[in-house]
Every structure is written in structure tokens, then in C-alpha cells.
Amino acid sequence: MPVIEITSLSDPDLQMFHALTEAQLRNRLEPDKGIFIAESPKVIHTALSSGYEPLALLCEKKHIEGDAAAIVQQCSRIPIYVGPRQLLASLTGYELTRGVLCAMRRPKERSIEEVCWSAKRIVVIKGVVDTTNIGAIFRSAAALGMGGILITRDSCDPLNRRAIRVSMGTVFRIPWAWLDLQLNDLHQWGFKTVAMALTDNSMAIDDPLLQKQERLAIVMGTEGDGLPEEAIGNCDYVVRIPMSYGVDSLNVAAASAIAFWQLRSPQE
DSSP states (O other), X not given: OOEEXXXXXXXXXXXXXXXXXXXXXXXXXXXXXXXXXXXXXXXXXXXXXXXXXXXXXXXXXXXXXXXXXXXXXXTTTSOEEEEOHHHHHHHHSSOOGGGEEEEXXXXXXXXXXXXXXXXXXXXXXXXXXXXXXXHHHHHHHHHTTOOEEEEETTSOOTTSHHHHHHTTTGGGTSOEEEEOSOGGGGGGGTOEXXXXXXOTTOEETTXXXXXXXXXXXXXXXXXXXXXXXXXXXXXXXXXXXXXXXXXXXXXXXXXXXXXXXXXXXXXX
């Protein structure tokens, strides 16, 4: 097991953990060289069990034989950098959750067809930029039986470190792909599109018509303004969650959980 004690914060081998921007980690020019950072033993274990390739571990020294022991055993062939808690926090700029980070190879991007082919219900995330919301939407989608997720490229990367952690690793389990098509294009896979929006002509989320649809794509919009009018106009249905006490809307993560449960496939 190649355990390497950190003696200098300027070690070039540690740049992946602290010096690279999200764009550099993704490396769009050379996707096969892209990486992401997973945090906490549970999340890292989920990634490993889902077939993701580990490249290096950064671990608080005391966790080598503690919380991270099982992960260390699984990653025995890659560099394992260790150091005291304060030093690692100085390096990364934040306290490590459960004392361990893992740099992993980005997988080959799935195609939209792969996500849509057998799914009865999918989620479309359009323009959601908050990492916490992305992670929460993925967790709810996985837990509540959605078949896959499509996400527009103006949204936060699901493989952002914080998004991964908030999702509790479900980003590694539920199939997802970047959406480079128009919403209308989802019709070719038999999907009816459902815009989650509060408009004058929206229908209630418990309308029986929605449950009768064999395939639904549930479209969630941005944190502040929701879905743009163009997106709403291009959807087959506009659906609202009834509000009380003068509340005009829910946080997109909370709204998504309600929508996924109510609009789930009858077979689920």
C-alpha cells in the first residue's frame, strides 16, 4: 500500500485535490483525462461499487485504520496521501467529511438514448446551478423511482464534489446524461413533457390524466425564476403543486421530491 506522508502543500501530485478548477477537473478538451473528487467513505464506496476508477486518496492520517480503513483496502494499488486534519484543511480549504477524499476518473458520458430507452419516468434539470439542489434532486430521483436524469449544460455538474456528497452517491447509481436536444425531441422516445411551473393554465399535480401517461419527462427549472416561458410553452403539460398560507413556491429540491412521488410510474 503506497502511503505517502504529506510534507509540503506545494507537492504537484496534490494539485487535483486543491488547485484545479471545476472546468479543469472536467477537462472538456480531453474528456478521457477528466477527473472528479468524491468525499466521505460511504460516498467513495458507492462510487467504487458502481465501477468508477480511483486515482488517488487524500486521507486524514488517523482514518487509515479507522473510518477509511475499508476504502484504503479497496484502493491499495493507488497513491494514498495522508496528513493531520489541520494540514489537509489548509490544503483543500475545507474540513474533510469523515477525513477522506478520492480523486476518480470521469466515466465516458452516457448518451441521451441510453437514459431514455427503457425509462418510464425521467427528470429534466434545466439551469439549476446550486450544488446542494443538484445533489438533493439526484437523491430524490433515485429514491423515488425515476428511471434517469437529463441535465442541461447550463446546470451545475452532477460530479461536483459537494453535489456528489449531498446526493449521498446516488449520482453514481441513477443513469444521467447531458441534454443537448430540445424538450420536444423527447417525443421520439415516447415521452410527454411536464413543466413544473405556477401558471394561470397549469393543472394540479394529482390530475388523473398524468398518471395515465406511459412515459413522462418531469422538467424542473432554476432556483430563482423557474422555467423560462419558452420551455414551458414547449411542454405538453404545465403542472403545479398547490400552495397554502400565501407561499408562492417551493425550493426546487423540495418541489422535485413531491413531483417525483406523485408522478411516479404506476408500476413503481
